[in-house]
Amino acid sequence: MPILNWDALTSHGNQRGRALAAAILQAGLEAADPYANIRQLVRRQGDRLLVGDPAFDPIDAPHTGTDVFDLREIAHIYVLGAGKGVQRMALALEHALGDRLTGGHIVDKKGGELLGLQRVGVTLGAHPAPDEDCARGCQRILEITRGLTARDLVFTVGASGLGSLLTLPVPGVSLEDVARTVYLLQIERGAPTRDLSPIRNHLDQLKGGRLAALIQPARAIHLLAKPPQPWRELIYHNYWVHMFPDSTTFADALAALHKWDAWDAVPESVRRHLSAADPAQETVKPEQYLQYPQRIFCCIKGEEAQWATPRRKAAELGLRPVWLAGGLSVEAAQAGRYAAAIARTVEGLGEPWAPPVALFTGGELLVTVGRETGIGGRNQEWALSAAMQIAGSRQIVMGAVDSDGTDGPGSQYVPGASYPTLAGGLVDGDTVAEARQQGVDLLAALRTHNTTPALLALHSGILAPQSTGLLDLGLILVLGRHGEGQR
Numbered sequence: 001m002p003i004l005n006w007d008a009l010t011s012h013g014n015q016r017g018r019a020l021a022a023a024i025l026q027a028g029l030e031a032a033d034p035y036a037n038i039r040q041l042v043r044r045q046g047d048r049l050l051v052g053d054p055a056f057d058p059i060d061a062p063h064t065g066t067d068v069f070d071l072r073e074i075a076h077i078y079v080l081g082a083g084k085g086v087q088r089m090a091l092a093l094e095h096a097l098g099d100r101l102t103g104g105h106i107v108d109k110k111g112g113e114l115l116g117l118q119r120v121g122v123t124l125g126a127h128p129a130p131d132e133d134c135a136r137g138c139q140r141i142l143e144i145t146r147g148l149t150a151r152d153l154v155f156t157v158g159a160s161g162l163g164s165l166l167t168l169p170v171p172g173v174s175l176e177d178v179a180r181t182v183y184l185l186q187i188e189r190g191a192p193t194r195d196l197s198p199i200r201n202h203l204d205q206l207k208g209g210r211l212a213a214l215i216q217p218a219r220a221i222h223l224l225a226k227p228p229q230p231w232r233e234l235i236y237h238n239y240w241v242h243m244f245p246d247s248t249t250f251a252d253a254l255a256a257l258h259k260w261d262a263w264d265a266v267p268e269s270v271r272r273h274l275s276a277a278d279p280a281q282e283t284v285k286p287e288q289y290l291q292y293p294q295r296i297f298c299c300i301k302g303e304e305a306q307w308a309t310p311r312r313k314a315a316e317l318g319l320r321p322v323w324l325a326g327g328l329s330v331e332a333a334q335a336g337r338y339a340a341a342i343a344r345t346v347e348g349l350g351e352p353w354a355p356p357v358a359l360f361t362g363g364e365l366l367v368t369v370g371r372e373t374g375i376g377g378r379n380q381e382w383a384l385s386a387a388m389q390i391a392g393s394r395q396i397v398m399g400a401v402d403s404d405g406t407d408g409p410g411s412q413y414v415p416g417a418s419y420p421t422l423a424g425g426l427v428d429g430d431t432v433a434e435a436r437q438q439g440v441d442l443l444a445a446l447r448t449h450n451t452t453p454a455l456l457a458l459h460s461g462i463l464a465p466q467s468t469g470l471l472d473l474g475l476i477l478v479l480g481r482h483g484e485g486q487r
Contacts, residue, residue, distance in 0.1 A: 002026060003423075004463040012459060013430035017397035020317055021426055021477050022462075024310045024358060025399050028473040029423065029464050031309035032403040033085075034225045034299040038092035041223075041297055042155075044100070047071045049153075051221055056297040058231035067221075067295060071100055075151040079104035079120045080141050080211070081223075081243070082166040083159030084404040085468035087115045087122060089223060089299070093155055094119055105144060106157060107137035107165040111410050111421040112466030126412055129183040130167035135175050138168035138206055145214040152218035156211065156243045159225035159468035160404055163197060163240050168205045170273065170281065177267035178203055184265055185256075187413075190368030192329055195256045197239040198248035201283050202274060208246035208283025212292060220294040225468035227305040228298040235286050244296070246283035250274055304470055307360050314358035319477065321358050328363030328472070332378040333446060335365055336385030336400075339476055343396045344389065346478040355395065355481055361474035367408075367449060374450025375419050377408025379472055380461065383425030384442055384451050393429030395484070397477040400424045401462055404469025408452070423464040425455045434458055 003009065003026050010019045043050045052066030077100055079090050086106050094101055094117060105121040110133070114122060123137025148154065169178045181199065185191040201208035212220060222243040238244045253274050257263045263271065273281075301308070311321035324342070328335055339361065346353055353359075365378035379400035386398045401407065401424030410421030435442050435458060445454035455461030 003029070004465070008459040009426055009462065013434065014394070014397055014428040017428055017477055017479055018426060020319070021397045021399045021475055023317065024313050024475055025401050025426070025462065025473065027313035028307055028310035028403055029401060029405060029467070031304050031307070032300065032470045033088060033467050035088045035092045037299045037301065038089060038223065039096055041299065042093060042096040044096060044098065051295065055301065056299055057228060058234055058296055058298060059228050061231040061296070063295065069153065073151070074153050075149065076102040077153045077155070078102055078144055079106065079155045079157060080144060081157035082107040082137070082162050083157065083225065083468065084109045084127065084161035084406060085112070085225070085466050086157045086159050087117060088467055089157040089159070089225060090117055090120045091115055105137060105140040107134055109161055109165060109406060109466060110412070111406055125165045126409070127161045127164045128186055128409060129179045130164050130175065131179065132175060134165055134167040135169070138166060141211070142168060142205065142214065148215060148218040150217040154215050154218050154220045156220060156222045158223070158241055158243055160471065162242060163193065163200055163207070166206050166211070166242055169203055170205055173203050173269045173273050177269050181266045181270050185260055185262055187369055188371065189260050189262065190331070190366050191256070191260050192366065193240055193364070195259060198252035198256050199274070201239070201246050201248055202250055202253045202281070203270065207242045208248070209242065209244060209289055210284060212243050212289060212294065213284050216292055220292065222294060222296045224296070224298050225300060226298050226470070227300045227302045231296070234296060235289070245286045245289035248283065250277035250282065300470060307362060307473055310473065310475070311360060319356045319358040320353065321360065322353055324359040324361050324476070326362040328361055328365060330366060332365040332367050332381040333385040336382035337389055339382070339398065339474060340386040340389030343398065343476045343478055347393060347395050347482050350481055355478045357478050359476040362471060364471045369449045372449045373414055374448040375411055375414055375417060375453065376449050376451035377402065377422060377424070379407045379424035380422060380451035380455055381446060381449070382474060383427045383460070384446055384454065387427035387431040388442060390427070390429050391432035395478055395480045395482065397426070397428045397479070398475065399426035399462070400472060400474040401464070402469060403471065403473050405464040405466040419452050419456065420463060422452055422455060422461040424462045425451070426460050426462055431458060431460060
């Protein structure tokens with residue numbers, strides 16, 4: 001997954017530092033691509049299909065090893081699923097299965113390119129709030145499940161963005177009502193996925209393990225574009241991977257609405273459906289799910305949970321790599337300012353690490369936009385907020401990307417706008433001065449969450465192809481002590 005605007009990113013400011021940072025961030029983007037791993041996991045040998053590799057088993061899974069299927073005994077093989085970048089997963093399965101793949105359908109995020117899949121249909125839908133294309137693609141998935149038999153085999157593919165792209169509302173709740181609820185909670189009020197999921201799960205025909213139930217009686221092989229997770233977490237504590245059982249309840253959904261003071265703000269149909277709490281509409285729980293014939297695999301190398309590939313790249317480039325923090329779930333602008341303060345401390349004092357050093361962070365940052373309608377994303381806000389704090393530094397370069405290549409919804413909510421969806425941003429000590437020279441108001445961009453136009457004007461917005469993702473990757477480079485050397 002090359003950075004598409006490499007020359008522009010590295011043509012100004014701290015050019016050496018920018019080139020180093022871009023190389024490291026590109027390594028992170030490439031690490032989040034599961035294509036090669038799926039080819040390693042799924043192999044065809046004549047009439048035999050081999051599925052399994054210990055590198056991709058969930059941690060402490062009760063069923064391990066390689067499953068061997070006699071293709072002469074399998075009637076049909078399908079690929080179903082959703083998520084950002086799942087075309088790459090489906091492409092790997094097309095190449096592995098060849099003419100034995102019957103077909104299928106997936107929903108990927110709008111803004112990326114169609115990869116020319118030959119057997120698996122693709123619908124591009126909106127994210128983070130779903131649109132009619134999401135529902136249209138999911139209706140096709142539902143139709144395929146209705147014809148499955150015990151002689152069929154289904155591969156499901158899932159990645160970040162699954163909760164929005166896999167949307168087919170229950171009867172009585174319109175798509176518009178679901179989209180309004182998601183936008184209100186996630187965009188306007190900044191609710192994290194953990195709080196939004198119980199609500200979405202209970203408003204949908206496919207979420208909360210229901211897709212896994214609909215696949216029955218066929219055998220299922222579930223592929224998740226994440227590093228290996230503990231099996232018990234996936235089975236007993238899951239809330240967002242809809243091919244697995246759901247740990248949330250109607251009561252959790254109601255509690256989340258009240259927690260975010262959203263009860264009176266969401267559509268009446270949402271309140272009515274969640275309040276009814278019909279047991280027949282409850283999501284799939286572990287005891288039911290474990291009766292299904294299925295295997296689970298996590299299709300990203302385990303070490304990438306802490307970004308091993310970009311850290312190795314930093315070491316190759318002569319920088320000491322340090323894993324600073326993971327699991328970040330805070331406002332992006334605040335995180336950027338704090339990260340910049342750490343950078344300034346290292347630059348000024350050589351503490352707690354002596355430069356040259358590359359510090360890494362991971363997680364899922366938040367942006368609470370309220371009623372603003374700017375075009376941007378959480379990693380872009382991290383970068384611009386950091387730029388304000390490192391102005392004038394000759395040693396610090398900072399960058400952040402959403403590893404799926406799409407940081408934010410792009411121009412989705414701004415009629416008539418046509419800005420590309422950035423992967424993130426890259427800044428240095430000259431960024432503030434460059435903005436001043438070009439008349440770019442960074443404070444206004446942050447206040448209105450309109451960071452994409454600002455970063456593009458400064459040739460500091462990162463463009464990359466869309467793929468699956470490992471959430472956010474933040475990078476802080478401190479190349480030397482304050483006052484040392486000249487670039």
